[in-house]
Structure formats: structure tokens, C-alpha cells
Amino acid sequence: MTDGLHRYRALEQWLLKGISEGRWPVHGRLPSIRELCARRGLSKATVQHALRRLEARGLVEARPKAGYFVARLPESLSPPSLKARLDAPRPVTISSLLLDIMARNGAFDLRPALATGDAPSGITALNRAIGRALRRQRRSSYQYYDEPAGDPGFREQLALRYARRGWPVTVDELCVTSGCQHALFLALMACCSAGDVVAVETPGFYGVLQLLQQLNLKVIEIPASSGTGMDMDALEQALRRWDIRACVVSPAFATPGGALMPDRARDRLMALAETHNLAIIEDDIYAETGFDQVPDPLKARDVSARVIHCSSFSKVLSRDLRLGWIAGGRWHDRILHLKMVTQLASSRYLQQGVADYMSEGALNAHLRRERIRLREQRDQLLDEIHQWPGxxxxxxxxxxxxxxxxxxxxxxxxxxYQDALKANIVITPGPLFSASGDYANGLRLSFAHPWNEHRREALGQLPGLLGLS
Structure with missing residues (x-):
């Protein structure tokens, strides 16, 4: 019998063999999870883990209420390679190019200057809820600040939402911030001092690198798999060699590649944090975009209050909302103080409007539609890339x-980048996702927006601009 830790790998290989032999043709349905459990003598969790790994590689596709199907993935489109080396900690210097991209609103859009279209119904309902909250403010309330931790009603709605994700957080453990970037900033300020070393994923979120530079912190970049996220072997090796104070990680659908950290890696990360007295800063901003599942936060595994959880609604609701939150664990009191220093207070009516929107079920309805839309736009983007040469x-x-x-x-x-700008296209080059200057041949492509005529035209020009044709 295969060792329990590797049963999912054995199932994965068995399924791959069946696909390659034509037992399950492309677009054909795989056996159900129940069938696989019975046929292979495995637990449901093991089967789901194997299927999700295959899905992360683009070999199978999950369809709601239908099961898993063999997906079409050309041999030329293999998963990106894992960075092999582990560099020593270094100071961070961020390219000014990032400011140019942000000024053009091009972080998630190839053609931001030609953006068109109406707001989805979920955003219209959100605007109405915020408007109602503003109209019912008491006459004198404009003269007072919100309490430091934020509106209790909004925090209560957040707590209810997290409880459904396996984390029974209390209202008093949450603090409202001005977006997730602000929450990450507070987290790093609370648990680190100038000169400390912070571990991050590579390729990883350039916003975290900006914060490390601003706070005079050193970075050590831990290789991350495109499917399963941060390499725990590499992290353990780094922890043994250097004094690392904190680790910033995105367990759920990390940018730029959308990796989903499996349960085993999450457990090992928490064990390493205990052994090496490591602060874990969890960036959970993409979790609610999960097409088929919204994974439990890493914070749900935190038994010693060493995970600082950060998130916001900017990626699933509105970029303009600038409403985030943080659960600081053992650093909570310091974070409240730092929040007052850096922001003083949050908008009370904005929080109350969003709380109403959540309590009415409008957020859930919006997210159901949003996940379907994102999956379709991802598939359309993959179909376009399939036509590229090289x-x-x-x-x-x-x-x-x-x-x-x-x-x-x-x-x-x-x-x-400059050649693309001449064609009115804004790309996000790979070197922005590392402090080392690596990934010159890397590119993040977003499927956040519908593929209208202008964006499809930009996609069609990219191979020539990138030197592929």
C-alpha cells in the first residue's frame, strides 16, 4: 500500500495514465469523487487534493454540480518552472516602472484607457446600500471619528463570514483598515523593526516589496510553485541559515500565478512558525475568488496567535472601496495604535453600507456571478495564448x-514595456514580481475584465511585441 502521505500522488499518476491511454478522452467526465474513494480505497480529502492538483496544472476542469472533466491543455503550455536558487537576504529597491503602471490603471487591464461597459448589478446594489447608510447618518455624527477598531456592525458581518470558512473569529479580534495594502503595512510595522529579514514568495506580490523598501526591511525570496505556492523545503532551509522575523504568504490563489497552498503545506508552515518563532502575515485577498471553493484561512490553524490575517474587498467587489481589515493576533493592541497613527479612523457610513450589503445576501449573490465570469474569462485567455507561437x-x-x-x-x-505602450497596451513585466531582477521572460496577464474588442486586439498584438513572432 502506498504511504498515506503520497496516496494523492499515486491517484494523480493513475488518473494521468488513464487520460494518456484514452480511458477518459478530452472533455470526457472523470469518475466522481465518491467512485474514486470507493475504487481506490481513499478518503474524500485525498481524492479532492489529487484532483485539485491536476486542475491547477490545467489537466482537468471542475464544473459546478457536474464533476471533473478532462481539459484541453496543449503540450506546449506546461506549468512554469520553479526558481532553483535561494539567495541571501537583501535590501529592496523597487523599479519606478511600477508607479507608471499604477498611474495608467494598468495593473489588471491591458487597455485601461479604452475601458467601457456598465457596472455589474452587484456594484449597483452596493452603491445603493452605501447611499442609504449615508442618508441615515445622525445630524451630528459627521463631527465624530469612528472608533479605532472600526464599525462593530461591519466587523460582525466579517466574523460571520469567517465562521463559515472555519475560523470562529470574534468582533474584538478585527480592526478595519484602508484596504489590504494598509493592513499589510500595519502588520509589518507591528512585528518587525528596521533591518529585520522578511520571507516572501517568488515570484510574488510587488506591493509587499514596496512595503519592505519603505520600512527598511530586508527580503529573502522563497521559491513558489505555480500550483502549490511557497516551497516549504526552501523556507525551512532559509530559516536554518538566517534569522527571519516574519513571512508574508498568500495561501489562496497568490498573485501572479494563482497558486493554492495544500493543507499539508499549510500545516508545515504553522509548525515551522512555532519552531522558529516566526510571525506569519497572511494575505487572504484573493480567497473569495475561488471558482469551486473558498479555502479556509491560514488563521483558522493558528493556535498561538502568531498569524496576522489581512484582507479586503478590493479584488472581489470594488477597487475603489478601499475597505480592508486585519486580525493581529498577539500584535493586536500595537496594530490598533498604529492604525490611529497612520489613518486615525475609517469611514463609518462606508462600513455600515457594506455591512448592510452583506447582511442582505447581496455579496454572496454577487460573488456567485463573479466566479462564473472569472472562470469564463480565464478560459478565453488560455484559448488565446494557445494560439501564440513558441x-x-x-x-x-x-x-x-x-x-x-x-x-x-x-x-x-x-x-x-515601452513598445507595448506605443500600441496603447499596458503589460506587467515579470521583474516587478521579484527584488532580484529575475523573471525577465515572465509576464502576468489578468483575466479580471471581459475580453471585449479592444482587449482581444491587444492580446493579438502581444506575441509580436514580446518577440514571439
Missing amino acids: ALRVTVPVGGLALWLELPEICDTLAA
């Missing part, structure tokens, strides 16, 4: 807003 590697995320494309080594996405 040996490409690409992630097939099951959540998040973007995929990571690894081009042939001769390609230089940083050099292609």
Missing part, C-alpha cells in the same frame, strides 16, 4: 485574477 509555460489558476506566463528565455518583458 514554447510557453503558463499557470491555470482555479481562483484569483491573473495567470503567470513564462516565455522563451530570449524574451525580455521589461524591454517590451
Whole structure:
């Protein structure tokens, strides 16, 4: 019998063999989870883990209420490679190019200058809820600040939502912030001092690198798989070699590739944190985009209050909302103080409006529609990339807003940025996702927006601009 820790791998290989032999043809339905459990003598969790790994590689596709199906994935589109080396900690210097991209609103849109379309019904309902909250404010309330932790009603709605995700957080453990970036900023300020070393995923979120530079912190970049996230072997090796104070990690659909950290890796991360007295800063901002599941937060496994949980609604509701939150664990009191220093207070009517929107069930309805839309837009993007020439590697995320494309080594996405601008296209080059300057042939492509005529035209021009044709 295969060792329990590797049963999911044995199932994964068995399914791959059946697909390659034609037992389950492309677009054909795989046996149900119940059938696989009975046939292979496995637990439901083991079967689900194997299927999710195959889905992360783009080999199978989950369809709501229908099961798993064999997906079409050309051989040329393999998963991106894992960075092999582990560099020593270093100071962070962020390229000014990032400011240019943000100024053009191009972080998630190839053609932001030509953006068109009406707001979805979920956003219209949100605006109405916020408007009602503003109209019912008491006459004198405008003269008072919100309490430091934020509106209790909004925090109560957040607590109810997290309880359904396996984390029974209390209202008093939450603090409202001005977005997730602000929450990450507070988290790093609370648990680190200038000169400390912070571990991050690579390729990883450039916003975290910005914060490390601002706070004069050193970074050590831990290789991350496009399917399962941060490499725990590499993290353990780094912890043994260097004094690392904190680790910033996105367990659910991390940018740029949309990796989903499996349960075993999450447990090992928590064990390493205990052994090495490590603060874990969890960026949970993409979790609610999961096409088929919303994974439990890492904070649900936190038994010693060493996880600082950060999130917001900017990726699933509105970028303009700027409403986030943080659960600081053992650093909670310090975070409340830092929140007052950096922001003073949050908008009370904005929080109350969003709380009403949540309590009425409007957020759940919006997210159901949003997940379907994102999956369709991901598939459309993959279909377009399939037409590109050259040996490409690409992630097939099951959540998040973007995929990571690894081009042939001769390609230089940083050099292609200016050429793309001349064609009114804004790309997000790979080197922005590392402090090391790596990933010159990497590119993040977002499927956050519908593929209208202008965006499809931009996609069609990219191979030439990137040197693929």
C-alpha cells in the first residue's frame, strides 16, 4: 500500500495514465469523487487534493454540480518552472516602472484607457446600500471619528463570514483598515523593526516589496510553485541559515500565478512558525475568488496567535472601496495604535453600507456571478495564448485574477514595456514580481475584465511585441 502521505500522488499518476491511454478522452467526465474513494480505497480529502492538483496544472476542469472533466491543455503550455536558487537576504529597491503602471490603471487591464461597459448589478446594489447608510447618518455624527477598531456592525458581518470558512473569529479580534495594502503595512510595522529579514514568495506580490523598501526591511525570496505556492523545503532551509522575523504568504490563489497552498503545506508552515518563532502575515485577498471553493484561512490553524490575517474587498467587489481589515493576533493592541497613527479612523457610513450589503445576501449573490465570469474569462485567455507561437509555460489558476506566463528565455518583458505602450497596451513585466531582477521572460496577464474588442486586439498584438513572432 502506498504511504498515506503520497496516496494523492499515486491517484494523480493513475488518473494521468488513464487520460494518456484514452480511458477518459478530452472533455470526457472523470469518475466522481465518491467512485474514486470507493475504487481506490481513499478518503474524500485525498481524492479532492489529487484532483485539485491536476486542475491547477490545467489537466482537468471542475464544473459546478457536474464533476471533473478532462481539459484541453496543449503540450506546449506546461506549468512554469520553479526558481532553483535561494539567495541571501537583501535590501529592496523597487523599479519606478511600477508607479507608471499604477498611474495608467494598468495593473489588471491591458487597455485601461479604452475601458467601457456598465457596472455589474452587484456594484449597483452596493452603491445603493452605501447611499442609504449615508442618508441615515445622525445630524451630528459627521463631527465624530469612528472608533479605532472600526464599525462593530461591519466587523460582525466579517466574523460571520469567517465562521463559515472555519475560523470562529470574534468582533474584538478585527480592526478595519484602508484596504489590504494598509493592513499589510500595519502588520509589518507591528512585528518587525528596521533591518529585520522578511520571507516572501517568488515570484510574488510587488506591493509587499514596496512595503519592505519603505520600512527598511530586508527580503529573502522563497521559491513558489505555480500550483502549490511557497516551497516549504526552501523556507525551512532559509530559516536554518538566517534569522527571519516574519513571512508574508498568500495561501489562496497568490498573485501572479494563482497558486493554492495544500493543507499539508499549510500545516508545515504553522509548525515551522512555532519552531522558529516566526510571525506569519497572511494575505487572504484573493480567497473569495475561488471558482469551486473558498479555502479556509491560514488563521483558522493558528493556535498561538502568531498569524496576522489581512484582507479586503478590493479584488472581489470594488477597487475603489478601499475597505480592508486585519486580525493581529498577539500584535493586536500595537496594530490598533498604529492604525490611529497612520489613518486615525475609517469611514463609518462606508462600513455600515457594506455591512448592510452583506447582511442582505447581496455579496454572496454577487460573488456567485463573479466566479462564473472569472472562470469564463480565464478560459478565453488560455484559448488565446494557445494560439501564440513558441514554447510557453503558463499557470491555470482555479481562483484569483491573473495567470503567470513564462516565455522563451530570449524574451525580455521589461524591454517590451515601452513598445507595448506605443500600441496603447499596458503589460506587467515579470521583474516587478521579484527584488532580484529575475523573471525577465515572465509576464502576468489578468483575466479580471471581459475580453471585449479592444482587449482581444491587444492580446493579438502581444506575441509580436514580446518577440514571439
